[in-house]
Amino acid sequence: MQRYFIPQTDWEGNEVRIKGDDAHHITRVMRNKVGDQIICNHENGSAAICEITLLDQHYVAAIVIEWKHEEVELPIDVTIAQGLPKGDKFELILQKGTELGAHAFIPVKMDRSIVVWDGKKTEKKLTRFAKIVKEASEQSHRNKIPEVTLPLTILELINESTNYDVKIFAYEEEAKVEAHQSFAEIVNRIAPKQRVLVCIGPEGGFSDQEAAQLKQYGFNSVRLGPRILRTETASLYVLASLSYHFEELNGNNV
Amino acid sequence: MQRYFIPQTDWEGNEVRIKGDDAHHITRVMRNKVGDQIICNHENGSAAICEITLLDQHYVAAIVIEWKHEEVELPIDVTIAQGLPKGDKFELILQKGTELGAHAFIPVKMDRSIVVWDGKKTEKKLTRFAKIVKEASEQSHRNKIPEVTLPLTILELINESTNYDVKIFAYEEEAKVEAHQSFAEIVNRIAPKQRVLVCIGPEGGFSDQEAAQLKQYGFNSVRLGPRILRTETASLYVLASLSYHFEELNGNNV
Numbered sequence: 492m493q494r495y496f497i498p499q500t501d502w503e504g505n506e507v508r509i510k511g512d513d514a515h516h517i518t519r520v521m522r523n524k525v526g527d528q529i530i531c532n533h534e535n536g537s538a539a540i541c542e543i544t545l546l547d548q549h550y551v552a553a554i555v556i557e558w559k560h561e562e563v564e565l566p567i568d569v570t571i572a573q574g575l576p577k578g579d580k581f582e583l584i585l586q587k588g589t590e591l592g593a594h595a596f597i598p599v600k601m602d603r604s605i606v607v608w609d610g611k612k613t614e615k616k617l618t619r620f621a622k623i624v625k626e627a628s629e630q631s632h633r634n635k636i637p638e639v640t641l642p643l644t645i646l647e648l649i650n651e652s653t654n655y656d657v658k659i660f661a662y663e664e665e666a667k668v669e670a671h672q673s674f675a676e677i678v679n680r681i682a683p684k685q686r687v688l689v690c691i692g693p694e695g696g697f698s699d700q701e702a703a704q705l706k707q708y709g710f711n712s713v714r715l716g717p718r719i720l721r722t723e724t725a726s727l728y729v730l731a732s733l734s735y736h737f738e739e740l741n742g743n744n745v
Numbered sequence: 746m747q748r749y750f751i752p753q754t755d756w757e758g759n760e761v762r763i764k765g766d767d768a769h770h771i772t773r774v775m776r777n778k779v780g781d782q783i784i785c786n787h788e789n790g791s792a793a794i795c796e797i798t799l800l801d802q803h804y805v806a807a808i809v810i811e812w813k814h815e816e817v818e819l820p821i822d823v824t825i826a827q828g829l830p831k832g833d834k835f836e837l838i839l840q841k842g843t844e845l846g847a848h849a850f851i852p853v854k855m856d857r858s859i860v861v862w863d864g865k866k867t868e869k870k871l872t873r874f875a876k877i878v879k880e881a882s883e884q885s886h887r888n889k890i891p892e893v894t895l896p897l898t899i900l901e902l903i904n905e906s907t908n909y910d911v912k913i914f915a916y917e918e919e920a921k922v923e924a925h926q927s928f929a930e931i932v933n934r935i936a937p938k939q940r941v942l943v944c945i946g947p948e949g950g951f952s953d954q955e956a957a958q959l960k961q962y963g964f965n966s967v968r969l970g971p972r973i974l975r976t977e978t979a980s981l982y983v984l985a986s987l988s989y990h991f992e993e994l995n996g997n998n999v
Contacts, residue, residue: 563971590978592970631972675994716846716988717817718885724844727978731985732993734970739986740929 574693589627591730603695828947845984857949
């Protein structure tokens with residue numbers, strides 16, 4: 492069943508009014524009719540099976556049939572701080588990271604980022620990013636849409652990091668050290684509902700200075716398996732592992 | 746250090762002769778000189794740090810300085826049987842799956858595959874696939890290049906599956922069943938060196954008939970976390986989880 496995220500202002504009790512792209516999607520793409528069912532997500536994270544009651548030229552109206560009780564969100568909040576990568580890799584990270592349950596994304600301007608963030612295009616970029624995470628949330632049947640923030644410098648990120656319980660960064664050099672701290676050791680210490688900040692370097696990795704700064708401010712360096720992952724694969728490894736650990740290995744079924 | 750996979754025939758004891766694209770890469774892209782070091786992988790899975798001794802117009806010669814003793818391969822053999830997806834998604838799966846340690850890939854023609862495999866382009870396609878997995882193996886510092894097979898039908902895959910110890914398929918419907926078998930329960934039963942076959946449906950998922958056939962022939966249906974993953978994300982979730990489980994959680998460091 493198709494899922495739509497509806498702004499708070501478009502809910503009135505058990506009635507919902509769907510506008511814009513979503514209304515277009517319902518009428519033109521899905522070609523729904525009165526009586527068809529869709530899933531509408533509220534901004535508070537709840538979701539309901541709704542029945543379409545009216546298809547107007549400008550909006551679609553629907554009424555709640557049944558509120559859903561489902562746990563589809565990771566039990567921990569994982570924010571991906573991604574060194575700005577080349578091309579459309581950041582968009583791949585947003586799409587796949589949303590499917591895999593990320594809570595938020597922070598683009599970070601790093602020493603070895605080849606791409607320079609064009610300030611003039613910020614609004615256009617953030618609009619595009621918001622569209623990607625909204626669509627990926629709908630497609631993956633999530634109840635929340637991840638936030639994508641404005642780009643930060645590494646020092647701004649370090650400043651922001653005081654709001655997190657656990658901080659890690661994927662440091663390729665770590666894979667070469669015999670006595671390194673295991674990613675799993677750190678994961679084992681994370682408690683439900685904690686906030687986790689995961690910092691990933693761009694294509695060229697972290698500069699020595701960045702790695703030293705992150706260590707100094709309490710980021711734990713980890714390796715993500717013994718192979719060398721591309722920058723766009725690292726966050727997906729982290730999110731998939733955390734989902735496996737908290738939702739499958741330590742879920743209700745083992 | 747850049748890594749190259751050298752065919753068995755181009756090794757002579759501790760001397761190696763590098764030709765073709767790899768020689769071009771060394772001379773033109775990396776602009777290496779005599780005395781520079783590279784890593785050369787033998788087809789038997791071992792790897793050595795080598796020093797360049799000669800740069801000719803047609804080949805590069807190098808000599809082994811030190812054989813490397815590294816464990817970079819997943820301790821289990823994981824084969825991804827992927828329902829043919831649209832566009833270039835299969836290439837993304839090959840590249841990312843290789844980084845994450847896959848042993849082999851089998852494209853599978855499924856009921857809901859929208860793409861039809863064009864028999865006339867088979868040779869060209871397999872050449873392109875072989876290039877993708879070779880480059881991804883080099884980039885991720887692996888010692889083995891995964892195999893990409895000819896496409897199979899679901900019945901051919903079932904026939905082939907008798908060669909595997911553990912067989913699973915990612916079945917979206919499974920996520921909705923309360924008493925489903927957990928992916929982690931199955932992973933917990935996998936022993937090192939076992940062969941694991943992971944079957945993933947195309948965009949539309951498995952047909953009812955395919956799901957019934959796979960179940961009948963010993964494939965365990967699993968969910969991969971509570972969210973719905975796109976077809977190209979499912980195999981990456983499986984590989985990252987298996988790497989986390991066998992290389993980080995149950996590795997030497999916990």
